[in-house]
Amino acid sequence: MLKNKVAIVTGGTRGIGLEIVRTFKENHAEVILFGSKEESVNKAITDLAKEGIKVEGYYPDLNNPTEIKQVIEEINEKYGSIDILVNNAGISANKKIEETTAEEFENIMSLNVKAIFNVTKEVVPFMKNKKSGVILNTSSMVSIYGQPSGVGYPTSKFAVNGLTKSLARELASSNIRVNAVAPGITNTDMVAKLPKEMIEPLIKTIPLGRIGEPRDIANAFLFLASDLASYITGVILSVDGAARS
Ligand code: NAD
Secondary structure (H helix, E strand, C coil): CCCCCEEEECCCCCHHHHHHHHHHHHCCCEEEEECCCHHHHHHHHHHHHHCCCCCEEECCCCCCHHHHHHHHHHHHHHHCCCCEEEECCCCCCCCCHHHCCHHHHHHHHHHHHHHHHHHHHHHHHHHHHHCCEEEEEECCCHHHHCCCCCCHHHHHHHHHHHHHHHHHHHHHHHCEEEEEEEECCECCHHHHCCCHHHHHHHHHCCCCCCCECHHHHHHHHHHHHCHHHCCCCCCEEEECCCCCC
16 A cells, blocks of 8 residues: 555654554555664664564654754655655653643653654655655544643644644645544553553543554554545544544
8 A cells, every 4th residue: 555655653663653664564665763762763673674574763853853854864865755754753641730840741742742843844845846745643532632630741632633734734735645643542552651540441431442452553544644545634533442532
């Protein structure tokens, strides 16, 4: 489904991002993964190689526009284009507002929102030159109704939805589609870190009766990245077993 496409996946070293990398590779894309650290990027590349999947990785500071510009230019030069950008890197929060520092709030907004702006800004000129491209952002089901604690996280994901819908309109005339996937609770390290008291009651409310697997989410990214979604832009696709309602 993604033959001859070049895709960058941020936060591609584990969890949902790593599964997107696998799924895109199975569908014949060239994939470049980004991670936060050299060690985690190397580990992901080595683990994928053991599965017979060959990818390259980078670890630019997603809040350093100069570093991002260099890396994006290098990738475009090396691969000839950047057709798909998946802005997936993200961190969550679960503390009550009184226990959350301004710095923690800012850190969430920096990675979950500003980093998307930073990377997208550098990729868009190359997509515009080619008059085609797909930008996909990882939102969350908490971007619909919020969550009972950890206010920075849903705040950041509401912003992701706003950025997605606005850029879809701004870039449509250049044939660049911009969509987001809003996963429900998904079986990754991010969820393993959250307290059981927070997760278990949530699972009970999921109509499909289970949490999502990374492949459930990656398949939605595959669809939106592919030409099957050629008339879909500005959409926030919920993949959450109907947990949002
Ligand atoms: P994860 O913690 O397993 O992976 C997070 C990824 O983000 C890693 O690849 C990591 O390298 C990268 N990352 C973290 N901090 C970074 C930094 N400072 N700079 C660059 N990269 C950094 O998480 P996940 O569950 O796979 O989450 C991936 C995305 O899915 C996030 O945007 C998250 O908000 C979203 N999401 C997850 C769930 C869930 O239940 N797991 C639900 C809804 C949305």
